[in-house]
Amino acid sequence: MQAVGKLLVTLVAPVFVAVGLHYGIGMPDIDQRTNLLLHRSIITHSPLIPLILLILASRIGLGLYSFAMGISIAFAVHHAFDLFPRGWAGAALISIPFYGWTPGLFSWIWIAFTMCACAYLAARLVQGWLDKVWYLFGFIYIFILTAPKEHTWFGPVVALAVAIIVLGRTVLLRRESDEA
Numbered sequence: 001m002q003a004v005g006k007l008l009v010t011l012v013a014p015v016f017v018a019v020g021l022h023y024g025i026g027m028p029d030i031d032q033r034t035n036l037l038l039h040r041s042i043i044t045h046s047p048l049i050p051l052i053l054l055i056l057a058s059r060i061g062l063g064l065y066s067f068a069m070g071i072s073i074a075f076a077v078h079h080a081f082d083l084f085p086r087g088w089a090g091a092a093l094i095s096i097p098f099y100g101w102t103p104g105l106f107s108w109i110w111i112a113f114t115m116c117a118c119a120y121l122a123a124r125l126v127q128g129w130l131d132k133v134w135y136l137f138g139f140i141y142i143f144i145l146t147a148p149k150e151h152t153w154f155g156p157v158v159a160l161a162v163a164i165i166v167l168g169r170t171v172l173l174r175r176e177s178d179e180a
């Protein structure tokens with residue numbers, strides 16, 4: 001019975017990852033639909049939402065792990081593209097409530113930090129070797145879907161590759177030695 005349950009979770013996991021990816025990719029830009037937040041708000045353009053989901057996943061479990069992984073991967077990809085705007089002015093900048101838009105350098109550092117943090121959080125949610133496959137596939141899949149709508153793809157690819165190799169890999173490899 002346990003084996004059947006495990007098989008079900010294994011089969012359903014990629015579906016939850018995909019749902020997370022599709023919800024997550026546009027999620028930081030919900031600031032545009034509020035009257036309260038300026039665009040590229042530091043509240044939605046931050047690891048806050050993925051972090052809350054990671055905490056919920058560790059408490060509740062079930063498919064939430066895979067969903068949170070999808071959201072985190074999508075956030076990392078979203079910020080990889082946000083890292084390469086046409087110019088560092090206006091709505092490309094990170095905004096802070098009651099303060100306004102921050103300087104270009106701060107915005108750049110914050111977006112790079114968020115991208116790295118989300119790639120790391122997604123890696124933390126990896127539980128078995130199959131999850132490692134969904135982790136990498138997730139990045140490739142949502143990147144390919146997003147790139148045609150953006151004006152550049154080379155910079156984001158390099159930024160994500162660095163984030164995954166530096167941050168994702170350490171977690172993925174550590175888990176591997178834990179399992180052995």
Ligand SMILES: [Zn+2]
Pocket residue numbers: 028029040045078082
């Ligand atoms: Zn954005």
